[in-house]
Amino acid sequence: MSGRGKPPEIAVALRYDGLGAPRVTATGRAELAQAIRRVADEHEIPLYENAELALALSHVELGEEIPEMLYRAVAEVIAFAYWLSGRMPTPEPQSTGSADTGEDSGAAR
Secondary structure (H helix, E strand, C coil): CCCCCCCCCEEEEEEECCCCCCEEEEEEECHHHHHHHHHHHHCCCCEECCHHHHHHHCCCCCCCECCHHHHHHHHHHHHHHHHHHCCCCCCCCCCCCCCCCCEEEEEEC
């Protein structure tokens, strides 16, 4: 039997604008994690529960792109957010000169 208690609750917010990799926009534990989820709920931003992913993302500096090793897992989060909202991602433009502003993705916890 381990002396460890329940690990602290973690929440991470991501933003993906369709250009480059998604970026970490907020991270928090315990009360701050609850506040991140509350703001996501208020703005109808989907939540995706994955404690291991949230822990890994919590080590990324705010404003930084997620590491390449997490692309697939975060792509699942973004796909989940689109599915919940009934939308499909806008494909990246084929020519230069215009850019998609993109959408907020979900918050992992």
